[in-house]
Amino acid sequence: MPLLLDSDAIARLRADLRAAPYTAARCDEVLEAVAAGALAREQRLPAERATRAHADPVAVLIRLFILGDPVDLRDADRALPSLGSAGAIALGLARIAGDALIATCDLQPYGDENTDWWVASDQGEIATRAPLRTDHVLGVGGASATLAAWTPRPRVSRALDLGTGCGVQALHLAGHADRVVATDLSTRALAYAAFNAALNEQEWELRTGSMLEPVAGERFGLIVSNPPFVITPRDAHVPTYEYRDAGGHGDDTVQALVAGLGEHLEPGGIAQILANWEVSDSGDWRNRIGAWAQGAGVDAWVVLREIQDPGQYAETWARDGGQQSGTADYARMYASWLDDFASRSVSGVAFGVVTLHRPTVERAPFVELTDARGPVTGPMGPVIERGIAARSWLAEHDDDAVLDATWTVAQDVTVEHHYRPGEAEPRVIVARQGGGLRVTDRLDTVGAALLSVCDGDLSARAALVAIAALLDLDADEVRAEQTPRLRGWIADGLIVAATG
Ligand SMILES: C[S@@+](CC[C@H](N)C(=O)[O-])C[C@H]1O[C@@H](n2cnc3c(N)ncnc32)[C@H](O)[C@@H]1O
Structure with a gap:
């Protein structure tokens, strides 16, 4: 960081990545099943072994941009024949160390059924082998893929990606929206987003600002958000990671979004967000999110996918920043989460997908709360779109x-x-x-x-x-x-x- 928005150099990088071809499918071929599976679990060793003696440009690009290993300059120049090591350094993607090139960011292939893209972001723990910085810009994670899979994809004139990060959701939106607006509080994230838009030959309107502030008074046909929804104790033991936590208390970030998104939807418009919300000792998972949904002012459909108890939640998020379990820092964070949940009598944290929809006719909004904790397969966006259409019909017919x-x-x-x-x-x-x-x-x-x-x-x-x-x-x-x-x-x- 910072990455240079030099369109000629970016075009050369694109040509090299295309020629390799540096695609998710080709990476899986080069890595083979065991290493690809291990990498998905954030284990680097099998991928190191699979790529270290491999001359294929894709193997070199995996070592350079995914594993963060030093790559011999001659190998790097062969893998990036038109950009070259010098071009990669000039763009801000890498630095030189002796006779090796070392990446300074992560660059991974990503795609949907029809398109191959590339996504630049900060290097994760796989490459740095260290805890993340608090202003870390995430690449494509499990939650990004979940939101992309659950998003309906109607043709719309304007779409919004709120909390775009490096722009994963915006890449998908550009395929079915005439205009994409992407916002984030983090200027570092938006710098990556600008680079990724250019690299993938897309145009997004990038805006800096918190939550809905940058789109005040505007409406969209589709809004997506994988927001910073992680419930985080507000004490000195737990860092405030920008990518997962907007700094609020408990689940108030999600509550504010459920309350505020409706007025930004055009008639017929849909907002699709991922959410965590607290489940209290005495209650049902429906109580809290149901009350928010009732106040949303538009149709609301909540699909519950998982409930974690406070211990499971603390373990997930204490490890997420790159802490090893068993360290004193980890134990302090774990205790902070348990204390925070106990202070509000929280017995569990629900994770789900929330869909809001503005009806096209004047009528009372519907609220539906669905427990769907079992496995699902394939893209769920069409299921959400059909479910919203069916429920709208029911709300409009006796x-x-x-x-x-x-x-x-x-x-x-x-x-x-x-x-x-x-x-x-x-x-x-x-x-x-x-x-x-x-x-x-x-x-x-x-x-x-x-x-x-x-x-x-x-x-x-x-x-x-x-x-x-x-x-x-x-x-x-x-x-x-x-x-x-x-x-x-x-x-x-x-x-x-x-x-x-
Ligand atoms: C979980 S990441 C999602 C990134 C990306 N959209 C995806 O799906 O992978 C959440 C994003 O929200 C951003 N963010 C944090 N606080 C914010 C705020 N108050 N307003 C807007 N964005 C915020 C973070 O910088 C981060 O990029």
Whole structure:
């Protein structure tokens, strides 16, 4: 740091990285499974062994820019043939040490299904083998990838990445937004973001400032944020790392975002953020975030992914800055977290994905709190987008509209019948969603019959009348009981509107 925004030199770097090709897929090939897996767990040794005698330019670039090892100048010049070691030094990416080149920042390939990018950031512990500086600028981390995977990607005219860091989310946004605004409190982070935008031939409007201040009075079609949400004790034992902690108390950074983001959404606009919130001794995980969601002034859908107890949370974040467990500093930090949580009677910290949505018509906002702690696969953005559309439809249509429509069971839904050995009737019937949030619903006889006739033929109303007659039940009671169930299935995507 600082990196030089010299467009000619950046173009030469891009050409070299492309020619190598320095892509995530090619790095995995060069490293092979064990070293790639170890590196993902922040263990460098297998990657050192896999690359040290490897002449491939990608192996040299991994040693230089990921492992932070000194690389012989001749090898570096071969791996960066048009930029050269001199060009890398001039750009601020590396320095010279004797007859070796040593990187001064991390530079990694990153991509989505369609595109390969490169991301420059501060070197992490893998390269420096030391605790992080408090103004450390993160590269692509687990949380960055989680947010990218859970973000809906509609075409929008303006998108905002709040707390952009080195610009990971902005890279994705540029693929489906005409204009990308990216903000951060850290000018170091924004310098990396400017470099990454140039390196990847994108244009972002970069603004310095805290939280929503830089976009006062503005609205966007999509807002994403992997904010500094880590709950941090405010005492001398725990450093204030800029990349994970905005300096507030408890979970008030997330609370402020949930309260403030809605007014920055255009009608139909979506905000997608990652969040931690506290769960109190006496309470349910829904209490605190549910109250914030109720006050958001727009639709709010919270998907819970994990709850850690105070000890697990302290261990995660005390280690995160690069401290080894067992040191006195680590023990002091651990104790600080435990004391901080105890002072507010916190029994756990929830992690989840919060989606806010401004309706396109005048109506009461909906609030939905979903416990989805199990594994999910694939990009979840489309699941969020469909879930918001389904819940908006439900918020705008009464029970008669639900009953008069014709529904089909979604392609990924199966029904399991569980029998006691020798019995003819199932004891348990479960509808199970194969994709999405993998919702399950335990069904009674009427529910099972209703799901089986959601085949695009009969309206739900007609289906319920037929089921009531078949089972000799009161039709009005069956309709009253089953309509909320239908609404739940529609919201969760177990049934979808029949077409044609
Ligand atoms: C967890 S990092 C996210 C980086 C990147 N968006 C990603 O997804 O990987 C959080 C970012 O928020 C920034 N930040 C910290 N405090 C902030 C504040 N008060 N206002 C805006 N950004 C802030 C940090 O500098 C950091 O870049």
